[in-house]
Amino acid sequence: MYVYEVKNMTCGGCVNGVKKAVLTVDPNAQVEVDLATKKVTVESTHPSTEFVDALTTAQYDARTAH
Incomplete structure (x- = not known):
């Protein structure tokens, strides 16, 4: 499991964009x-x-969260 901090994520549209970007790498990712x-x-x-x-x-x- 990976945790990232995305400082410029400010709205629901950003949430959808982040999910879409992750799923382009791995469509089966949770x-x-x-x-x-x-x-x-x-x-x-x-x-x-x-x-x-x-x-x-x-x-x-996006950065790896510590």
Whole structure:
């Protein structure tokens, strides 16, 4: 499981965009988005970097949460 912080996620449209970006990498991924905390949780067997790259390409400021 991976957890990312997406600082520029501000609305429901962003939530949908984030989910879409994650699912382009792995259509079978389990994605949970918490807009209030700006955290995205992804359960997948794909490498974490692929999701960061996809989110960045979709113009979201995504970083691995600590």
